[in-house]
Amino acid sequence: MNFGFTEEQLELQEMVREFVEKEITPIAGEMDAENATRPELFKMAADMGLLNVIVPEEYGGLGLDSVTVAMMYEELGKGCAGVATSMAANALATAPVLIAGTDEQKRMWCDILNEGGLAAFALTEPGAGSDAGGVSTRAVHDKEKKTYTLNGTKAFITNGGIADIYLIFANTRKDGGIRGLTAFIVPKGTPGFKVGRKEDKMGIRPSNTCELILDNVVIPESNRVGREGQGFRIAMQTLDSARPFVGAVSVGLAQAALDVAVAYAKERKQFGQPIASFEMVQEMVADMAMKVDAARLLVYRACAMRDEGVVFTKEAAMAKCFAADTAMEVTTNAVQIMGGYGYSKENPAEKRMRDAKIMQIYEGTNQIQRLVIANKVMY
Ligand code: CAA
């Protein structure tokens, strides 16, 4: 079953698979322990064009369709969900510029990515997570000087401490609300723009997650992406495109956990026979395999709908939600099948289980995905 994937898609999938097996999987545990990634990985990924996958060809990128991008993220998810998250954050942060940016903004932004730069998407704040419209970072317009001054704090930002360019949401209305939410480009090193606390996380530890502080950050008017007040819609459209990619990373994570658990079940003997022969183990494996396949199909469907240009908000939420729940369940059962050995840090199974949890939280918690799905199904 390959849904008529093209030669190019299969070649890219194979290339990323080799890169992951050779360069990422062998050091995933070390990066987890070090709570940091290896910059040389991003350099290698950049050389392969993996950091600018959604950048259109006219702006120097690979200009890949969503199905191909999902195939790539699944492979990265098999090796390390943290590395995959950091690479996917580049696509997430780029989408708003591609949706609403001027030609000049697109060129400037994409040039940075084409040179191997990293990007960050900063929506969440200490007081505004699921309620994305509750952003309180303020952007005050000075019409004479043609500038905006930004003040506020962003929380849990992927690549926050290592990005070269940031897409930041702020409110242009004193009284807040979604009608004032606006997107801005803020380059690294802009005076007053500081990286705050680095998060010490349960999982995806190789992915850098930091607080960002904006203390009287002055940027030119020309760094506003889209119109004042267009930010909420831009953020929602961006998240629609990106949520299936979280699904794809989740599928990779789950597939890798399943593969290792099956190999272990065939090897490990108890009561004089391989544990694979016990029906309760077989039931777990059957459910794991079925859900991984179902999740993958939901991811491909959402991506294919996006590529066809039809409305896919509900399908994007379904793909993210189901695949994330699958990753959590499958990685937990992989540990179960491996018993005490699965629980040991010597074994990558426990890292995968810790990594899976975030899939149910970021890019909209799975409760928020269910809200989106229910709204689309019922109203
Ligand atoms: N596309 C276009 N427009 C949309 C939209 C979509 N998918 N969803 C909503 N809108 C529009 C609506 O049409 C509405 O417009 P009008 O007022 O003009 O009619 C407006 O936006 C408000 O919509 P809602 O009333 O539905 O908004 P809400 O305040 O109830 O919030 C929500 C909806 C789904 C809960 C939203 O706030 C949400 O998605 N929250 C989760 C936040 C999130 O996902 N954060 C992720 C941060 S990034 C991240 O996590 C990255 C990472 O880890 C690497």
Ligand code: FAD
């Ligand atoms: P809250 O919104 O406070 O939710 C707490 C609980 O309440 C959750 O279980 C939630 O589902 C539930 N809840 C809230 N509202 C409702 C409701 N209406 N109905 C039912 N249940 C509800 N953000 C960015 O902008 N950019 C990033 O790059 C980024 N990267 C991240 C990386 C990591 C490692 C982490 C942990 C987070 C990241 N985030 C990022 C933030 C992430 O998107 C938020 O954590 C997430 O949206 C949830 O917000 P919150 O943590 O404030 O939880």
